[in-house]
Amino acid sequence: MIPVGLRAAFDHELLTAKFKRISRRRPHMDDNTVVDTDRATQHWNEDTRWDGNNHISVATGSQWTHETLHRSRKGRYYIEHESQWQGSRPSAEWVSNRTAASWLLANDRKVPDDLITAAEEVSE
Numbered sequence: 001m002i003p004v005g006l007r008a009a010f011d012h013e014l015l016t017a018k019f020k021r022i023s024r025r026r027p028h029m030d031d032n033t034v035v036d037t038d039r040a041t042q043h044w045n046e047d048t049r050w051d052g053n054n055h056i057s058v059a060t061g062s063q064w065t066h067e068t069l070h071r072s073r074k075g076r077y078y079i080e081h082e083s084q085w086q087g088s089r090p091s092a093e094w095v096s097n098r099t100a101a102s103w104l105l106a107n108d109r110k111v112p113d114d115l116i117t118a119a120e121e122v123s124e
Contacts, residue, residue: 027080027092035078035092040070047107058107069095069103075114079103098122 026034037043046067048055059067068080070092077100080092095103101118104111111119 027090029078029092029094035072037070037080039073041073042071042112044069044104044107044109047109059103069100
């Protein structure tokens with residue numbers, strides 16, 4: 001028989017390990033690169049707008065599909081695409097600095113220093 005306090009600690013460790021496995025996403029890129037979103041140096045979540053019934057993604061225009069912008073540890077930007085549709089799998093694509101800056105501006109996010117020039121190019 002396991003003492004109650006030890007059992008609670010054991011259950012917590014199992015749940016934490018399970019969550020870490022679930023939270024780690026490794027989508028494949030078109031060039032066969034595998035990106036580990038947990039190793040990205042920065043992440044930006046999409047902005048949402050309330051339509052009276054649901055939170056709608058500014059990036060996708062949908063309540064079901066979502067995007068997150070990441071900066072890789074090598075300084076490259078990519079957008080991760082996720083969906084709440086059953087059976088769908090996350091995917092990701094490399095994007096240019098201009099596209100990353102445009103995505104940040106459209107989603108009301110602060111533009112990092114390395115994208116300021118690109119942000120000036122894409123905004124009026």
